[in-house]
Amino acid sequence: MDHPSLVPALLLADSLSPGADVDGRRPVRRSVRDWFVDLVVFLAAVGLGLLLLLESSARPDPPSDGLLATDLLVGAAGCLLLWGRRRWPVAVAAVLALIGAFSSMAGVAVLVALFTVAVHRTWRTVLLVAGLNLATFLVYDHLRPDPDLPGPLSLALGVVLTAAVVAWGMFVRARRQLVVSLRDRAVRAETEQRLRVDQARQLERTRIAREMHDVLAHRLSLLSMHAGALEYRPDAAPEEVARAAGVIRASARGALEDLREVIGVLRDTGDGALSDRPQPTLADLADLVEESRAAGLRVRMEYRVPDVEAVPTMTGRTVYRVVQEALTNVRKHAGGTVACVRVTAEPGAGIEVEVTNPASLSADPGTPLPGSGTGLVGLIERVGLAGGTLEHGWTADGEFRLRAWLPQPQPAAET
Template sequence: MPEQAVPGSSEHAWPLPAPVPSGPRPRSRRSARDWVVDVTCFLLAVASGLVLVGITVSEPDPPAAVLVFADIAVGGAATLALWWRREWPVAVALLLAVIGCFSEMVAPAALIALFTVAVHRRPTVVLAVAAANLAGSAVFALLRPAEDLSFVWVVVFGVLVTAAVVAWGMAIRARRELVVSLRERAVRAESEQLLRVEQARHTERTRIAREMHDVLAHRLSLLSMHAGALEFRPDAPPAEVAAAAGVVRASARQALEDLREVIGVLRESPDEGGQTRPQPGLADVPALVEESREAGLRVRAEYGVADLGAAPSVTGRTAYRVVQEALTNVRKHAPGSVATVAVTGGPGTGLTVDVRNPARTGGVHADALPGAGTGLIGLLERVTLAGGGLAHGWTADGEFRLTATLPWPA
């Protein structure tokens, strides 16, 4: 899992702690830490067992030497089973619990095995192994009763020690699970951050593509119309040819300026506080229509809004883009036709933009201009984000109609 994923920086591995297993632990090579812990546990179990046997031997009525020797031999051999407590903790703990019924030497090793079970197994398994340990200690107390302690006190002491070992092991298990959970949350949060960054990049690319389409498609369609006029009228007077060429050059320059300004606006960070190009609004629609007329497109415009400049910025900008896209599509797909633009509405009633045009009539620019086919899709997304709706299609009268409804709060 990546520890850190910041654009422009390298990634570093972040090792996670191994999750606490609930089943048999797979065999693996012991690390240096495992070797130290295992050897320490073995030496501690042997030393503690010898101390217990020594205390028993020092009593006024010690057991027979043969029993003591057998206890040390069997207990010492059983203590070697701790080496496999990582792979089979339950089996080792139960084996030591059974041997603990007869051997005092194995008691510390049995507690270490019980601790391992408490760390690596479910509570139900831990309680079962703990009960087996208590049963083994009770049997040992019956077979070899202590002179200065009653059977009840021996059992109570065994319960207290077993409960302490189990509680300690389960506390370590809970802490390990908590650490693993926190690490997983951190990794998941970083993964989600990577997804958010990637989504932001995708959104920005989509925004750039939309702005480029809205700005350049309109400008380049005008440029194509002027160039087409030069192509279809090669015998025009030199003055008209020069004028048309000047319009083509001016349109190309304006397209480049629009491209530079759009990219500049999109690259600017909100924190930079730089000057950005004012976005067009509803008040700029008449100028847009007039620009299309100058390019040769026949447009009838009707404005049923008392004050075009009073429209909200989002509503006005969206309405402008709707008219711009509609007129661009008319120049591409229905050259020579007459487009009708109607903008009506007001505060409280909403804003309606309706653009109609008949099918293409041939003539100049009979070859339709190429298009990406995504203009209406992007326009629908823009109108939807503004809280409005968009409808388009052919009417019964044979006209293509594009209608956008946008909110205009009172």
């Protein structure tokens, strides 16, 4: 059954072994490649089996003609069983192992079936089939001994050949499992990268939306307030109309500049800058309050920040946005009231921003200005990113209060 000339058959079975069913799942149908592989394996088993049968019949003490004919017929039937090795690898290997107990013609088919089991089944099943093969080899060596090989040497050759087939098959199995694992890992990494890109894109969109709200809501509320004043006071003096028109023009120009600033967010400048125009800081807070006063909003300002330059840029910009959003909301929902703005900073204690205003004094406030309803939500997120906290709501005195606290790093100690 076993012979050194069968080694080429083993290598051929390795290169042409089925690639499916590595994890035990049966292939649905044979592909063109599968048909080609099975045909080559079948022809190799038949051809090399005939060579083994001829070699057995050419010995000085050949088997009888009846045994040779039985060997030929049963061995050919065993070779035909190789067509079912993909679907029933263990059953085909077991049947061929029994046939190999007396058939030289089925010798190559036995090795191919054992190799298929080693590739597609677990090591326990492989050891059972390999043990069955060794047992039937002992029967074959007893029934049809080779006069050129002593018994111990023939047994050792059978053990080595069986072990080589099993080892080669399990190596192919491990290699294919590694390929599948690497492919799954690559797919998983690609999926995670796609999720990270989507998350980054969503965060960028959120940042753009926040900037859009912050820089435009303030300007557009000023425009709406002055346009409404002109609409409801058609008999105003020419000087007042001219002054309101000037404020509208200035606000419209500022809105256009702010819009250009937001568009800058959409453009990748390569250095992370939003636009060419500098971003507002804590030093611009007084200009913001004066702009609101010029628009007709009454504001009382309490500003106690000993060292403006010591405030980090991000913290100062966040304070500016908090006051800007608060004053915008006062114009929208509490027109005619007085907004009280208080900004205090103490070294090591952080910066506190508080904006309060009473409810609207007008019984008929008219058509309210439209809003997105997400201004305070965006502020909470912005303040949270800066490491601070934000609270808002009605107090017991009937005032709406917005309070934010932002950390401020302590100055370095002098050495």
